[in-house]
Amino acid sequence: DAGVIQSPRHEVTEMGQEVTLRCKPISGHNSLFWYRQTMMRGLELLIYFNNNVPIDDSGMPEDRFSAKMPNASFSTLKIQPSEPRDSAVYFCASRGEPPEQYFGPGTRLTVT
Amino acid sequence: SQQGEEDPQALSIQEGENATMNCSYKTSINNLQWYRQNSGRGLVHLILIRSNEREKHSGRLRVTLDTSKKSSSLLITASRAADTASYFCATDALGFQKLVFGTGTRLLVSP
Numbered sequence: 735d736a737g738v739i740q741s742p743r744h745e746v747t748e749m750g751q752e753v754t755l756r757c758k759p760i761s762g763h764n765s766l767f768w769y770r771q772t773m774m775r776g777l778e779l780l781i782y783f784n785n786n787v788p789i790d791d792s793g794m795p796e797d798r799f800s801a802k803m804p805n806a807s808f809s810t811l812k813i814q815p816s817e818p819r820d821s822a823v824y825f826c827a828s829r830g831e832p833p834e835q836y837f838g839p840g841t842r843l844t845v846t
Numbered sequence: 847s848q849q850g851e852e853d854p855q856a857l858s859i860q861e862g863e864n865a866t867m868n869c870s871y872k873t874s875i876n877n878l879q880w881y882r883q884n885s886g887r888g889l890v891h892l893i894l895i896r897s898n899e900r901e902k903h904s905g906r907l908r909v910t911l912d913t914s915k916k917s918s919s920l921l922i923t924a925s926r927a928a929d930t931a932s933y934f935c936a937t938d939a940l941g942f943q944k945l946v947f948g949t950g951t952r953l954l955v956s957p
Contacts, residue, residue: 776950777947779945779946779947825888827888827889835889835936837888838888840888
């Protein structure tokens with residue numbers, strides 16, 4: 735298995751633009767997690783899905799952030815409009831049984 | 847916040863020495879996990895210890911869990927320069943499916 739795949743690996747965009755981050759979980763895993771990591775706030779859980787259904791989105795910072803999981807093999811995290819304070823590394827992780835999480839390589843987002 | 851606390855925040859040792867990192871958490875848990883993150887990379891799972899276990903070993907790693915004190919420790923024996931990374935504990939709380947990550951310990955192992 736190729737592991738969790740994220741794209742793009744790097745994204746540089748201007749304030750106000752829409753950003754879409756993509757994730758392909760490990761086949762057979764039924765839970766998917768989106769995290770954000772910054773020096774100031776550390777690793778934050780934004781949202782997670784179980785069997786493609788959003789379970790807890792309490793970590794989503796504001797309405798500018800949205801996430802979807804249309805099927806078991808694909809998820810997106812969208813920021814619209816983006817702001818400089820959204821600059822961070824965004825990780826996707828998936829989990830099956832046993833309960834350890836497998837992380838993707840991350841998307842480094844820079845909003846100027 | 848449910849976020850766990852780890853100490854020290856940073857640790858610098860020489861190759862061959864042992865490294866000990868501690869983690870405290872706030873809620874009852876199903877299990878506690880340790881992850882490693884190399885600079886610029888995603889987190890990698892190292893070891894999981896269940897709430898009914900007190901100690902677990904994996905290679906040069908030794909993890910202990912004290913649920914009465916809500917704390918855990920990770921010991922890396924005979925450290926190597928390649929062990930340089932950040933180490934995070936994460937708790938899998940009862941009734942939840944998500945992990946709550948600690949603040950991390952940055953370990954530097956010098957040759």
